[in-house]
Amino acid sequence: MSFRYKDEILNSLSLVRELVRDYESCPECGSNSIGSSTNLGSMGYNGKLGTFERTCKCGWKSKIKVEKV
Numbered sequence: 473m474s475f476r477y478k479d480e481i482l483n484s485l486s487l488v489r490e491l492v493r494d495y496e497s498c499p500e501c502g503s504n505s506i507g508s509s510t511n512l513g514s515m516g517y518n519g520k521l522g523t524f525e526r527t528c529k530c531g532w533k534s535k536i537k538v539e540k541v
């Protein structure tokens with residue numbers, strides 16, 4: 473699977489790595505322990521879209537949709 477993210481074509485592994493780097497810490501409280509227990513967030517796939525979700529204990533939530541190519 474390949475995805476388009478920031479004008480680059482990435483495989484799913486590189487994509488998750490990029491997303492984790494871009495959403496490393498919570499913009500609300502600065503916590504860098506956001507995401508799931510693995511601290512990698514979660515990547516879901518639904519047809520032509522990959523959806524990456526990160527959540528923080530302060531209530532901040534982000535959902536990024538990435539187009540599959």
Ligand SMILES: [Zn+2]
Nearest residue numbers: 498501528530
């Ligand atoms: Zn937070």
